[in-house]
Amino acid sequence: MKSQKLGLKSPENRQDSQIPHKRQGFTLIELLVVIAIIALLVALLMPAVQQARAAARRSQCQNNLKQIALALHNFHDTFQAFPPARLIMDETQPPNDEGTLIGLDEPSWLVRILPQLEQNAFYTQWDIYKPYGMHPIEVRRQPVNVFLCPERHSATNAVAPDSRIEVTFPCGCPAGAQIVPGGAVTDYAGNHGDPSPGTSGLQTDFYWGGNGTGVLISSRPKIVGEGIAQTWVDKISMGEIDDGTSNTLMVGETHVPKDQMNKSPYNGPAYFGRHVSHFCRIGGPGIPIAHNSTDPRGNLFSYGSDHTGYVNFALADGSVRTISTSLNTRVLANLSHRADGQTVGEF
Amino acid sequence: MYRWASSILTLTFACLLLTGCGESRVATYPVKGKVRFANGAPVRTGIVEFGSEDQQVTASGKIQTDGTFVLGTYTADDGAAAGEHKVIVMQLIINDGLIKHVHDHGGAVDPMFASYQTTTLKAVVEAKESNEIELIVEPAKRR
Numbered sequence: 001m002k003s004q005k006l007g008l009k010s011p012e013n014r015q016d017s018q019i020p021h022k023r024q025g026f027t028l029i030e031l032l033v034v035i036a037i038i039a040l041l042v043a044l045l046m047p048a049v050q051q052a053r054a055a056a057r058r059s060q061c062q063n064n065l066k067q068i069a070l071a072l073h074n075f076h077d078t079f080q081a082f083p084p085a086r087l088i089m090d091e092t093q094p095p096n097d098e099g100t101l102i103g104l105d106e107p108s109w110l111v112r113i114l115p116q117l118e119q120n121a122f123y124t125q126w127d128i129y130k131p132y133g134m135h136p137i138e139v140r141r142q143p144v145n146v147f148l149c150p151e152r153h154s155a156t157n158a159v160a161p162d163s164r165i166e167v168t169f170p171c172g173c174p175a176g177a178q179i180v181p182g183g184a185v186t187d188y189a190g191n192h193g194d195p196s197p198g199t200s201g202l203q204t205d206f207y208w209g210g211n212g213t214g215v216l217i218s219s220r221p222k223i224v225g226e227g228i229a230q231t232w233v234d235k236i237s238m239g240e241i242d243d244g245t246s247n248t249l250m251v252g253e254t255h256v257p258k259d260q261m262n263k264s265p266y267n268g269p270a271y272f273g274r275h276v277s278h279f280c281r282i283g284g285p286g287i288p289i290a291h292n293s294t295d296p297r298g299n300l301f302s303y304g305s306d307h308t309g310y311v312n313f314a315l316a317d318g319s320v321r322t323i324s325t326s327l328n329t330r331v332l333a334n335l336s337h338r339a340d341g342q343t344v345g346e347f
Numbered sequence: 348m349y350r351w352a353s354s355i356l357t358l359t360f361a362c363l364l365l366t367g368c369g370e371s372r373v374a375t376y377p378v379k380g381k382v383r384f385a386n387g388a389p390v391r392t393g394i395v396e397f398g399s400e401d402q403q404v405t406a407s408g409k410i411q412t413d414g415t416f417v418l419g420t421y422t423a424d425d426g427a428a429a430g431e432h433k434v435i436v437m438q439l440i441i442n443d444g445l446i447k448h449v450h451d452h453g454g455a456v457d458p459m460f461a462s463y464q465t466t467t468l469k470a471v472v473e474a475k476e477s478n479e480i481e482l483i484v485e486p487a488k489r490r
Contacts, residue, residue, distance in 0.1 A: 169439075169440075169441045171392045171393075171438060171439060171440040171441065171451075171452035172391070172392045172412070172452055173440075173441075173451045173452050174451065175441075195437065195439075195461070196462070197458055197461075202440070202458065203437065203438060203439050203440070203458060203461055204439060204440065204441050285396055285398070285405070285435050285437065285461070285462065285463055286393075286394045286396055286407070286435055286436075286437020286461055287394075287437065287439075288394075288405065291419075291421075291422060294423075295423050296408075296409040296423060297394055297407050297408065297409050297419070297423065299394075299439060300439075301439065326404070326420060326421045328398075328403050328404055328405050329396060329398070329405045329407070330398060330405065330463065331403070345403055346403065
């Protein structure tokens with residue numbers, strides 16, 4: 001009787017009364033446990049993902065250095081010398097009445113190797129013997145991806161603005177306001193040499209024309225007519241690298257403190273020859289590689305990077321090496337000097 | 348039995364992962380100090396660097412405006428290797444006439460102290476919790 005009564009019920013009703021146990025959802029505890037397990041797995045995975053991303057940026061950076069090294073070798077094939085870092089007179093030639101030096105404001109080595117980096121169209125917009133500031137703003141502000149380390153810059157964030165900056169020298173002296181015409185920046189620096197002094201005995205002798213002991217050095221301009229530079233005098237060729245191209249640095253990464261990103265003179269316009277720190281570095285005793293962007297020992301002329309614990313370098317033979325930031329500075333000096341006759345220690 | 352073996356294997360693997368294949372590092376001991384001229388005035392700018400005589404490492408520290416410094420080898424302040432060191436003081440004082448500016452760097456140190464070949468400064472770092480080292484330098488002859 002009972003069953004018959006039940007049987008009279010509509011099929012829907014019967015399903016409702018029989019299946020509730022199977023339709024039961026997850027309890028809150030079950031859900032929380034599952035979510036916790038997933039969170040744990042993600043947390044375990046995160047460092048691995050971050051490491052993989054850092055490794056990708058590292059190899060991108062190394063690839064950039066390889067491209068720059070190949071471009072420099074191709075430049076050498078064409079001109080029988082590496083490009084000058086920039087043009088500047090030697091320290092015995094005083095600045096003229098306007099306080100300027102012939103060639104000083106002309107474009108840096110990065111502009112000279114543009115054709116070798118398949119940037120021909122961009123290169124034709126430059127006149128390498130015309131002051132940087134006289135070039136159109138669109139030209140000055142165009143970044144080149146190969147000149148940027150992905151750990152620090154992307155092409156959308158690689159321009160130093162036109163600025164009036166309060167310069168402070170490495171000795172702590174305020175140098176007053178400087179007007180810097182803005183432009184695209186770089187994370188790579190030519191090896192200008194070690195800090196061995198030149199004729200005047202000052203530690204800053206290195207940045208005058210012809211004094212650098214590295215591979216991409218400031219060179220004296222060859223002047224024709226009324227203050228017009230025609231070519232450069234201090235030509236560094238493979239033959240000048242007496243220590244061997246595999247024992248000499250050519251291009252490395254720049255040290256830039258966190259608050260100096262895209263600011264002159266640490267990280268200023270890379271095509272502007274006036275400030276050697278925009279595109280060159282030195283290394284040796286007293287100028288160690290900076291450990292990171294907050295290292296108090298880092299200065300305007302030191303190598304460094306935003307990688308953790310290492311800096312990538314291209315050597316003059318075109319090979320790319322990863323070098324620890326704690327490198328013995330005596331070894332760093334031997335690697336930086338192209339012809340000191342010293343055997344290079346472990347690096 | 349198999350369970351035991353697998354857990355031991357996992358443990359070993361985890362230990363290997365944790366220790367990694369780190370570079371061999373020289374033990375370092377905390378060093379701080381002060382650089383001054385013979386007349387007592389502090390050296391106000393530059394970098395002090397200790398080059399170990401028997402280890403392939405150099406430790407360096409930035410000179411503060413009161414002449415004090417803290418040395419670091421693998422980080423900015425982890426100290427220096429124990430033993431004898433040659434010491435240099437490097438100053439990058441820009442005075443090229445291109446930018447007229449006020450000099451505020453105090454006395455300049457004789458450039459002979461900036462090179463390991465010509466420096467006369469020496470120091471010994473002991474394997475203990477703190478080392479305090481005073482360096483006395485001569486001023487530059489002209490600048």
